[in-house]
Amino acid sequence: MTQSIVQIESLTKVFDGKDRVVAVDGVDLELHEGEIFGLLGPNGAGKTTTIGMATTRILPSSGRIHINGIDVVKNPAEARQRIGVVPQFNTLDRSLTLFENLYYHCRYFAMGHGEAKARSIELLDQFLLAERKNAYPAQLSGGLAQRLQIARAIAHRPRVLFLDEPSAGLDPQSRLAMWSIVEDLHKEGITVLLTTHYMEEADKLSDRIAIIDHGRLLALGSSEKLKSIFGVRTVYELTLKSLEGIEIAAGQLRAQPGVESAEPHEHGLRIVAEKTDGLLPLIVEATKMQGLVDMRMQGANLETVFIKLTGRDLRD
Numbered sequence: 001m002t003q004s005i006v007q008i009e010s011l012t013k014v015f016d017g018k019d020r021v022v023a024v025d026g027v028d029l030e031l032h033e034g035e036i037f038g039l040l041g042p043n044g045a046g047k048t049t050t051i052g053m054a055t056t057r058i059l060p061s062s063g064r065i066h067i068n069g070i071d072v073v074k075n076p077a078e079a080r081q082r083i084g085v086v087p088q089f090n091t092l093d094r095s096l097t098l099f100e101n102l103y104y105h106c107r108y109f110a111m112g113h114g115e116a117k118a119r120s121i122e123l124l125d126q127f128l129l130a131e132r133k134n135a136y137p138a139q140l141s142g143g144l145a146q147r148l149q150i151a152r153a154i155a156h157r158p159r160v161l162f163l164d165e166p167s168a169g170l171d172p173q174s175r176l177a178m179w180s181i182v183e184d185l186h187k188e189g190i191t192v193l194l195t196t197h198y199m200e201e202a203d204k205l206s207d208r209i210a211i212i213d214h215g216r217l218l219a220l221g222s223s224e225k226l227k228s229i230f231g232v233r234t235v236y237e238l239t240l241k242s243l244e245g246i247e248i249a250a251g252q253l254r255a256q257p258g259v260e261s262a263e264p265h266e267h268g269l270r271i272v273a274e275k276t277d278g279l280l281p282l283i284v285e286a287t288k289m290q291g292l293v294d295m296r297m298q299g300a301n302l303e304t305v306f307i308k309l310t311g312r313d314l315r316d
């Protein structure tokens with residue numbers, strides 16, 4: 001039996017500003033102890049707001065969140081002992097050295113001087129930052145700053161680590177290094193909730209994934225399960241010279257057996273198909289008038305699952 005360590009029930013957040021925004025809309029979610037859980041969705045989907053509520057930074061409009069049995073709204077200080085957070089934007093203290101960033105975090109979490117110092121040194125070693133311990137955050141590359149943020153987030157040995165868009169803005173090499181850090185932490189038994197709009201990242205790291213859009217969970221399961229539920233589909237992405245008469249072309253293609261949808265967009269046409277045998281000549285024929293400039297094909301992956309669920313791609 002897998003133990004559940006985080007329970008999120010009917011979680012909702014409405015921002016009542018000039019424009020009323022329902023950022024998170026009735027989310028139910030349970031994290032299993034020790035898993036890496038990926039929350040995948042485009043910008044504005046409600047990922048940061050969800051993490052903000054789970055980590056006591058944002059007050060929910062309604063719903064409940066328990067972490068390790070603690071109600072985070074009723075007992076925020078107790079909850080914070082059990083969670084580590086790496087926010088979407090760097091929150092290192094720029095006036096403190098790397099060592100001091102860790103040390104004062106430990107002190108804030110009620111460690112004595114000796115323990116805080118020992119823990120900080122241990123983390124600098126573990127995260128290969130020991131040589132830079134007297135440097136300041138501004139002197140670090142994005143990758144190293146991210147590493148320090150993760151070190152700081154786990155300094156008080158939380159049970160659950162929240163990573164909000166951990167690889168946003170990282171170069172590919174730093175992203176790989178970050179993935180391996182997260183995998184190492186996972187092996188040590190920590191539970192991780194990460195948000196991302198990179199489907200490769202969700203796919204690579206997560207035991208389970210939830211797809212979120214407009215504040216709602218659209219699907220949840222392992223990457224394999226999501227791909228199988230939402231079918232082995234192929235997405236054809238056509239770039240066209242002109243969009244004149246595109247609705248007729250789209251209509252012709254929709255009428256083909258195996259074609260699930262054919263939707264014009266700004267630069268061309270997106271076709272989602274269940275069966276691809278013999279389809280290519282039909283696509284070329286149907287879009288003859290518009291002038292095919294480029295075509296990309298994508299087999300079933302999380303991106304195509306997302307397109308299937310929302311009619312958009314993660315980057316739209």
Ligand SMILES: Nc1ncnc2c1ncn2[C@@H]1O[C@H](COP(=O)(O)OP(=O)(O)O)[C@@H](O)[C@H]1O
Nearest residue numbers: 015017021023042043044045046047048049050
């Ligand atoms: N403090 C706020 N006030 C008003 N609207 C907000 C606030 N924070 C987020 N939003 C809105 O809530 C929605 C979800 O935002 P967010 O949780 O940041 O999404 P994501 O992290 O998935 O990009 C967006 O429409 C965003 O503009």
Ligand SMILES: [Mg+2]
Nearest residue numbers: 047048088165
């Ligand atoms: Mg965000």
